[in-house]
Amino acid sequence: MDKPIIVINPRSHQGTAFKRWLSIKQGLIHHLPDGFEEAVIENDKTLDEILGVRIAKSSELIIIVAGGDGSINYLINYLIKYHKSHLQKLAIGGIGLGSSNDFHKPALKIIKGIPLMIDLEKPWVKHDIGVAKYVGENGISLEKYFVINASIGVTAQANWNFNNPSALLKFFKSNSSSLAIFYTAISTILKHKNITVQIEYNDEKFESELSNLNLLKIPFISGNFRYPQSVPSDNGFFGLNFSHHMGTLDLIKLMFDLGKGVFDVDEKKISDYTDRLKVTSKESFVLEFDGETDKCHSVEIEIVPKAINLLAK
Known part of the structure; x- marks a missing residue:
């Protein structure tokens, strides 16, 4: 399996998400011990530019969204629109940098007050949409x-x-x-x-x-x-x-x-x-x-x- 890719939305939480991301980045090594790649949605860079080729080529891929609930929704709608046939080889995780972060609740893992939905030791969970x-x-x-x-x-x-x-x-x-x-x-x-x-x-x-x-x-x-x-x-x-x-x-x-x-x-x-x-x-x-x-x-x-x-x- 490829290294997980963390997609960061710096516009979350009134534009403070990237600063919050930097505050916890080092702490993630305990949760992602084999490392990760990071990509920032900026300068009108689309999700397809960040993920399109990776999804097509990977046999399995973990995508972790660092942002709020809206960022999760943006990813889900992108995946279903453009990669519906690949959904079963993908798993979605989250780092709650938004205002409410309902996707991450109840938060069982927290770094500096930021909830994580990242557990690589447990099997992937099926979820209805x-x-x-x-x-x-x-x-x-x-x-x-x-x-x-x-x-x-x-x-x-x-x-x-x-x-x-x-x-x-x-x-x-x-x-x-x-x-x-x-x-x-x-x-x-x-x-x-x-x-x-x-x-x-x-x-x-x-x-x-x-x-x-x-x-x-x-x-x-x-x-x-x-x-x-x-x-x-x-x-x-x-x-x-x-x-x-x-x-x-x-x-x-x-x-x-x-x-x-x-x-x-x-x-x-x-x-x-x-x-x-x-x-x-x-x-x-x-x-x-x-x-x-x-x-x-x-x-x-x-x-x-x-x-x-x-x-x-």
């Missing part, structure tokens, strides 16, 4: 893949706000990720309005006033917010958690509950499993996947079982 098909606001049909989770409602809107920050939020993001995430959650909840949607999953089809919907392959959704639901990596199902008809106080309680890993089902909350979901609305809504965001009126999401290999945490 989601594919979201929708028409963007520009009228173009899109197909996006995700490995962590997807959302609609207040979580998605919070991610949109986080990705398009005000001056105050930029300050928080530069100084404290946890404070930035908490501020974004509170400010989004205070402005939130429920969305009238039609939902289809399993054998259910109904209309509802959607407050929040999380579709999970990893139960962490941002910072300390997480669901208690068990979601095996390769069972062919998403964890579906749906909150509806909630007011501001309900959403604030939901936020504090999720901060403790609590989601108690009641008349306003549904928890289930599904391998497909369709959400349609007359209103435009934000769709979030692995922290990336877009807007649409309708989305169909399906699972692709055991599509990729991950390094053990």
Whole structure:
């Protein structure tokens, strides 16, 4: 097997990722004792320029992404678009240089506060991925893949706000990720309005006033917010958690509950499993996947079982 290649996204974490990378680079020798190659995404250098030839020629290849959840999503979408036939000879690992780093949770290995998803002693882990098909606001049909989770409602809107920050939020993001995430959650909840949607999953089809919907392959959704639901990596199902008809106080309680890993089902909350979901609305809504965001009126999401290999945490 070739040496693992570490792909570094220096733009992660408000452009501080490369400095964070340098702070832990020497410490990686304990986790990658046979060494590694490194490549930096810079000067408009594409992933294909970095990885294309290596993937085609290697019999097995470990690719470790040093960046945030968005960097992981970027790699997954690139691999499926250009190297789908090679996926089973690849394994994906991660070094969490981003703001939330949900892909790396729960973090079992940490260097200087930075979580690692790098364990070469354990077998590769099979992992399902989601594919979201929708028409963007520009009228173009899109197909996006995700490995962590997807959302609609207040979580998605919070991610949109986080990705398009005000001056105050930029300050928080530069100084404290946890404070930035908490501020974004509170400010989004205070402005939130429920969305009238039609939902289809399993054998259910109904209309509802959607407050929040999380579709999970990893139960962490941002910072300390997480669901208690068990979601095996390769069972062919998403964890579906749906909150509806909630007011501001309900959403604030939901936020504090999720901060403790609590989601108690009641008349306003549904928890289930599904391998497909369709959400349609007359209103435009934000769709979030692995922290990336877009807007649409309708989305169909399906699972692709055991599509990729991950390094053990």
